[in-house]
Amino acid sequence: MTNNTRHPAAAIHVTPRPRRRHNHPVPGSPSSPEAEHATAQAGAFGVTVVGIGEDGWDGLADAAREALAGADVVLGGARQLALVAGWVRATEAWPRDLAAAAAALPDTHAGRRLVVLASGDPMHYGVGGTLTRVLGPGRVRVLPAPSSISLACARLGWPVEGVTVVSTLGRPYAAIGPELRADARVLVLTGDEDGADRVRRLVTERGLGADLTVLERLGGPHERVRVHPAGPAALPRHDRLAIVAVRCAPGEHRAVASQVPGLPDETFATDGVLTKQEVRAITLAALAPAPGELLWDVGAGSGGITTEWLRADLRCRVVAIEPRADRAAHVRANAERLAGVVASPAGAAAGAAAGRLRIVEGRAPDVLAGLPTPDAVFVGGGASIPGVIDACLAVLPPGGRLVVNAVTIETEAVLVDWHRRAGGRLRRIAISHAEPVGSFTAFRAALPVTQWVHTTRSEPVIPTG
Numbered sequence: 001m002t003n004n005t006r007h008p009a010a011a012i013h014v015t016p017r018p019r020r021r022h023n024h025p026v027p028g029s030p031s032s033p034e035a036e037h038a039t040a041q042a043g044a045f046g047v048t049v050v051g052i053g054e055d056g057w058d059g060l061a062d063a064a065r066e067a068l069a070g071a072d073v074v075l076g077g078a079r080q081l082a083l084v085a086g087w088v089r090a091t092e093a094w095p096r097d098l099a100a101a102a103a104a105l106p107d108t109h110a111g112r113r114l115v116v117l118a119s120g121d122p123m124h125y126g127v128g129g130t131l132t133r134v135l136g137p138g139r140v141r142v143l144p145a146p147s148s149i150s151l152a153c154a155r156l157g158w159p160v161e162g163v164t165v166v167s168t169l170g171r172p173y174a175a176i177g178p179e180l181r182a183d184a185r186v187l188v189l190t191g192d193e194d195g196a197d198r199v200r201r202l203v204t205e206r207g208l209g210a211d212l213t214v215l216e217r218l219g220g221p222h223e224r225v226r227v228h229p230a231g232p233a234a235l236p237r238h239d240r241l242a243i244v245a246v247r248c249a250p251g252e253h254r255a256v257a258s259q260v261p262g263l264p265d266e267t268f269a270t271d272g273v274l275t276k277q278e279v280r281a282i283t284l285a286a287l288a289p290a291p292g293e294l295l296w297d298v299g300a301g302s303g304g305i306t307t308e309w310l311r312a313d314l315r316c317r318v319v320a321i322e323p324r325a326d327r328a329a330h331v332r333a334n335a336e337r338l339a340g341v342v343a344s345p346a347g348a349a350a351g352a353a354a355g356r357l358r359i360v361e362g363r364a365p366d367v368l369a370g371l372p373t374p375d376a377v378f379v380g381g382g383a384s385i386p387g388v389i390d391a392c393l394a395v396l397p398p399g400g401r402l403v404v405n406a407v408t409i410e411t412e413a414v415l416v417d418w419h420r421r422a423g424g425r426l427r428r429i430a431i432s433h434a435e436p437v438g439s440f441t442a443f444r445a446a447l448p449v450t451q452w453v454h455t456t457r458s459e460p461v462i463p464t465g
């Protein structure tokens, strides 16, 4: 065993020549076509990623064995490297900063046949995704093993296409919340020994009946599967790498379960300042969230629009602007409970790594400067303040949507003016609900909402007055 200084962050272990323990043919030699493949792709540098299960070398397909046996060096986590000890020439432990190490591989490992070991399917929440992103797919060959998801579904008798998968690795457990719906099947990837109990708490908080199955070390000699009903009693700890399968009982909670915007008003924590259900649904349709898009919710109130935007897709993001601290707290609570999104701590860095929700406590237009460019803007408060709509229009890229709701005559007048100058759609939304009047029933009208919907074009909107 020697240390190698070529890769500063990695420890190298050189093992003796590969030995054979099987009669299986292992044609992996440095000159075999399979072993050559990794370096042959895309010119000088290539890497093969081999997925390995808990059953180790015995469970590998021939192509994976050939790649490993022919490799000059095999990189992986300690757990995976232990599974191939004695079968490969040299191993290196991955450093902590995987993305940086991956980007450096063409320099640190130039001219070497390189194999990276990963658990199960490397393209499912695995190192394969990092390597193809950093190096480009043409330089990475992936040989997957069954993923832990496939193995869990096999044990549970659940079709893979009928489950929702949520990873808590590096993400808050709150992300599971919105997936816990009546009749749902959810697989939670956890990296914590108390993962099952944390899932149990989320299930019971929502008043759902459910069975939790904890599946540990799937596919290997130490595999263990235990079923627990979700109730008040804490669940036992388990292996750090486990899947917690949640089978929610059929029942009520249908409205919160729906993916379609227009959650009932009663589901929100609010002081009453909330865009009401029907108007909220119409507003979301106008805002038209797409995966990965960023919304500015100006005058976020209780977070009605913020929450529904975040629920539209796991990648949707929001900057919520609200001057009142008590309402900002409602935005935070509703986003966490109904969308499973935890707001970034105040003062956290902006940018892609900032998380899906940032709450800015302040007034528009003062606080708008310097915020990340939105794909859509909703103005639910502050539209009549000079400069607010101008500032929002100025930052929207072509194809961006601006939606402004007005209840007062003063704000409505502002929207009429903008519509005259900049076009778009101006509409009035008038909702009435049937309510008892004595022994009869009558429609009681809610305050009508005037809505201006504007989509930005490539040329800026320059109002001429």
Ligand SMILES: C[S@@+](CC[C@H](N)C(=O)[O-])C[C@H]1O[C@@H](n2cnc3c(N)ncnc32)[C@H](O)[C@@H]1O
Pocket: 273, 274, 275, 276, 298, 299, 300, 301, 302, 303, 304, 305, 321, 322, 323, 324, 327, 362, 363, 364, 365, 380, 381, 382, 385
């Ligand atoms: C009608 S509420 C919005 C409700 C929200 N869409 C919801 O569904 O929860 C309007 C909000 O705008 C906020 N507001 C008023 N003027 C503002 C300004 N200049 N900048 C930011 N927010 C403002 C108010 O504090 C109020 O909470």
